[in-house]
Amino acid sequence: MATVVTTAPTRDSGLRQVLKSPRTARILFPFAVLALWYFIYYTIDSRIFPTPQKVLQFMWEEVTLTSGVRYSSVAANLYVQFAISIIRLTIGFFVALILGTVIGLAMGISKSVDAFFHDWVMAVLAMPALVWALFLGLALGFSHLGPILAVILAGLPFVIINVREGVRNTPKELFDMARAFDVPQNKITRHVLLPSLMPFFFAAIRYAYAIGWKGLIIAEVFASDRGMGWTIKFWYDAHRAHGVIGYALFFIIFALALEKLVFDPLAERAFKWRPKVDALEMAEGDFGAVTGEGFLLQESQVEDIVAIESMEGEARDG
């Protein structure tokens, strides 16, 4: 068997191996999108559909502040609009996090509290952000309060559900053992409850941020006169497709940067104490199923392990 392992990878020549590697595929993807873009450009019957160059030029002008577009009565540009959105998001996010943790902990610990809140959390969860945006716009006017409340309402149910799930999933045996060995309460909290709550809390943060962002954008379209959501709507109302697509790309870049630069390192840090295989199980078991977005967690590690496993599989194949 051992000999098969050593000969298996050398079956392919160097070039074929490069072409077959997943990384090549990943690099190929943007080019495929570009090709599709040109295909649509040449087949679509539209006078405003832009070429990629036009969108890139627009984005460049926005970034370097040379486009000369003044968005509203306030002299705003990309950076100002973006900063306004981020500040709103951050405030709403922290309020949702604190409020959600308190309610979630209470719901996890007491069944009565759970029964009290459960249906209403579900109701808020089921409401589309559009409902909040339209109502808050009418109720509060174009203030900062409307979009901030929209972030809270969008993010809160996810924090509550994740924290509650975390409390319910604390290992009972560990608690019992800690008590049997007379471990003081504050030590139990710090070493048993918090670490086991951590993955759920982290999922809550990540999800509340993502959902809050989505809710904020919609609220800014209907209930605000500034911010990123308002700006993309501005270009939509002006029927400038390059503006809409350009801003959509700004959104995508922002979201990707947030994932790669903030949440991934944060996840790595938060779960450093866990052995690697555990991290894999957690990424598969807890996050993916609960949040749907947690799959991004520690992808590299998952890949490593999968790679090892598939190598073993290949060895067995031979």
Next chain:
Amino acid sequence: MSGPQRPLTLPDLLEDETQREDLATTLEHPAPRARSAEEERLLALQKRDTRRKWFWRIAGYVFFLGVWELASGRILNENLLPGPTRIIQTFPDLVESGRFLSSYAATLTRIGIGFGCAFVFGVLLGIFTQNKWIDGFFKDATTISLVSPGLIWALTGLVIWGFEPEGWIFAIFMTTFALVTVNVAEGIRALPKDLMDMSRAFGVTTWRRQRDIVVPFLAPFIFTALRFGFSVGWKVTVLTEVFSSNEGIGFEMRVASQLFRMDEFFTWALSFFIFTLILEKLVLQRYENKFFRWRQEVTV
């Protein structure tokens, strides 16, 4: 996450029908005993728990509805935030006007088409993530679809295709397909490795392996994907209706809020909630139970 798990009893473990009968006869010999005191106590506890749960649940309804009713007309203008009683009065009017059925039909058609495309593509892509090359190719696409707001897809699709169906199909597709893919890929990662290895060792073809091992194993994951995707797709569908439709729930909500008919607006929102509740509890869950009856335990 984990479904209700019934502790396995001895008869469950015996697959053979005759064996089970044997066991039943031997077990029958000690006459059917009365409930022990311990069991009685547990039963009483359970009953008390259920009663307490219902008490708090009703208390929750009374509290939140009460706050809402009191806030209307006192904290916020009565026309801006109509109380629950007024919304219940508006409900029959809306149903009678006939707009109810036509709006739901329009929205459900949209979601059926848009999410249908996304679902088929998402499941196929999820299954194909077994191939590392395809996985790598679509990795960034799934990430982008997951992290970017539905609104940008709605606006992009509409500015490109206008009111043509491509516009909203694009928007619904881009927001939901990755949710399906991620859930299915989750299932792929949890595939029973020993079964796969064994089938490989015995020379089972790739196609049969997919049909007989992968797809049955993935069924619960596909169901989760369906539920997640539907709840998200629902919201983005309503959003596209705001911008590019003259019927449907999103359109009705927008009109109601623009005409300042807040009682109608909240009635639409309420109906929306009731509809999702019915769909989730009665249709999806029941269907799921039926679908997985052959399984001893459902692990999702």
